[in-house]
Amino acid sequence: MNRNILRSILIISYMIIIAVIIGGISSLYSYLNTGADRATILHTEIQKIDQYIPDVYWAPLYNEGRPMDQETLERIENNYLDAWYVKQIAYKTNTTSGIEDYYTENARKNLYNTIAHNTEEGIVVEATTLEHHPTLEFFSEDGQLVVITDYDVVEYKRLYKDEVLILETTETATYKIVLLLEDGFWRIRHMVKEHQEVYTEKERFDTLKDISVKGINYYPQATPWDMFGDGFDPEILSKDFQIIKDAGLESIRIFVQYDDFGKANVQEDKLQKLKQTLDLAERHNLKVMVTLFDFYGDYAVLDWTLNRRHAATIVSSLKEHPALYAWDIKNEPNLDFESRGEKQVTAWLQMMTSFVKNTDPDHPVTIGWSNAESAIILKDHVDFVSFHFYEDLDTLEDVYLYLNEEIPTKPIVLSEFGMSSYKGIWNPFGNSENDQATYHKEIQGIIAKHKIPSMSWTLYDFVEIPKEVVGRLPWQKNNQKQFGFINQKGDEKAAFKYIFKE
CATH class of the missing domain: 3.10.450.240 (Nuclear Transport Factor 2; Chain: A,)
Known part of the structure; x- marks a missing residue:
């Protein structure tokens, strides 16, 4: 019996050794074949x-x-x-x-x-x-x-x-x-x-002598900064566009996020939602300024061809749309000067501005600078100059006159302005809804006096603000939530009656 047990152990051990050897040879063969794969050798x-x-x-x-x-x-x-x-x-x-x-x-x-x-x-x-x-x-x-x-x-x-x-x-x-x-x-x-x-840029249409903009920056209340995601709802957009039109406004400014839309390979479903948004705007007799490359912040030279492919797809798809009013190449790119370098950012902007102009020669192109100081950058490359204003209202008139003096041949558009009505634990000395209403009454007076083309920020107060917009700090997020003319419950705030002034 002992002899049979020993014999069985030897046979099983032999089989295990043979299996290990065969497995080793197979692994070696697979490794050598993988190493010889042309896709790896030739990169x-x-x-x-x-x-x-x-x-x-x-x-x-x-x-x-x-x-x-x-x-x-x-x-x-x-x-x-x-x-x-x-x-x-x-x-x-x-x-x-x-x-x-x-x-x-x-x-x-x-x-x-x-x-x-x-x-x-x-x-x-x-x-x-x-x-x-x-x-x-x-x-x-x-x-x-x-x-x-x-x-x-x-x-x-x-x-x-x-x-x-x-x-x-x-x-x-x-x-x-x-x-x-x-x-x-x-x-x-x-x-x-x-x-x-x-290289010299191609000539395009004559410089704009005048431009008429009476509008608002728009996001749906439930899906700010995710307008074309799973929560996309044409009925909500249609209702909001009617509110905007009834308020006496004529245009909206919307945002296309580079990563969200698929970078170089633009996602077809996102593109269709963007087209549907313009269809709804046309139905309500609103014009649309499309801001490209939102949340993009690289500007690396070797990415330029990918950026151009992204822009080509969107611009080519929309350039014949009757609701399209203008292209904004990038929202507040000067905020990236410190991290990416001014020369690198402006070189990218100049390249992309030229590319969009050549792709769509029939619609004006601008850049949405975060302040007036930066707005003179690339002034000769855009069709109208855009700047944002969130500073002391007493300085706006001087700022606008300064820009008109520096850029006498181009229209100047105030494409973002507003005041938050947040006043609470994170900012006890903030502004009330009455302060916000007073602000909009006064700024509309300045806009009317100088006939400044303008787009306010924004239609709604928001419940949630993505951390990518202003970071994680609660005083920043809470302040950003309450720039709207309509509160979180859907009621008009005191500022609503100053959303526009003839």
């Missing part, structure tokens, strides 16, 4: 997520050599753009990671030399391309080589030396490119710049 994961999507406009295909099919052309385009992206990462970080995957051995030499030089000199280059206009010149009969001429490549560059900005420029250039197919992957063999000049 083609860059292609699987949107990191770099400049506008590409191919010329009609009349190339010499072998006919080009659409699938191959798309693969060439993807690899070509990835090569640009990898080069820009390399020049920004002064590292060579990924270059060998997108450039042949011969083409790498110049890149490596440039990176070595920049590292030694303390030079960093931040750059991106915004437009490409490639023409396929030649496709070899064996399908291994292509020659492309990329015309009017719009390039933005920012050059730093020892962390100090010494050059900022936008250029157009023409490149001649040779790509080789290696291991099923198109790599750049040669890239030669043939022409270069300073």
Whole structure:
């Protein structure tokens, strides 16, 4: 019996050892196959997520050599753009990671030399391309080589030396490119710049001489800063728009949040809700100023192509809508100057303003600055100047006259103003509803005197304020809740009769 038990133990042990060996061999085989996966070796994961999507406009295909099919052309385009992206990462970080995957051995030499030089000199280059206009010149009969001429490549560059900005420029250039197919992957063999000049913005309609705005900044009471979420209710919007129209106002200002709408890949359901909002506004004879990029705060050069794709989708979808009045590129971008740098923010604003103008040449474009001091920035790039005012009311008239003197050729719009009626435990010396009413009576007098186009903040008092708006501090959140003309119960406050003055 002991002998049989021993024999059984030996057999079971043998089986376990064999199973462990087989499992080890299988794991090793899987590991080696994973390591050999071309997607990992060549870093083609860059292609699987949107990191770099400049506008590409191919010329009609009349190339010499072998006919080009659409699938191959798309693969060439993807690899070509990835090569640009990898080069820009390399020049920004002064590292060579990924270059060998997108450039042949011969083409790498110049890149490596440039990176070595920049590292030694303390030079960093931040750059991106915004437009490409490639023409396929030649496709070899064996399908291994292509020659492309990329015309009017719009390039933005920012050059730093020892962390100090010494050059900022936008250029157009023409490149001649040779790509080789290696291991099923198109790599750049040669890239030669043939022409270069300073980029100039396209002309657009004449400067606005006048503008009429009598409106209000709008969020639904139950879903502030989440207007296009699950709580979207057309009936509530329709009721609110009727209240606004009956109050004598003619327009609303609404906000599109960059992340919430899907960044570069705008969510179709959000876009449809935005269109439906404009449909309802049209039904109530209200015009709409759409503020883009709300809660966006990066401005990184390498994100510009993603930002443009986001704006292109929204602007192209709405530009024919009869309720659309104007585009506001960004709400209070000057608040990001300290954290992101004024030059970086204003460069992004200038680029995006130009892009939206070119995408929609028929509607005016502005920027919603948080104060009058910043409003003169980029004044020559917008169609009308917008500023917000939450300061001492006694200074408003002087502020407005100052802006008119500084910017005599552009309309000036007061696109946000208001006073909170919060007075409580977190601010015992705050303003009452009567104080708020007095404020609106006085400011409407100034607006009427100088015929200032204006949009107040806001229709409703809110129950909840997201922490992203003013932070977590209770005195800030409670103050923000009570800027409305209608209280949390739905009753008109004393200020409501001063929501507008003829």
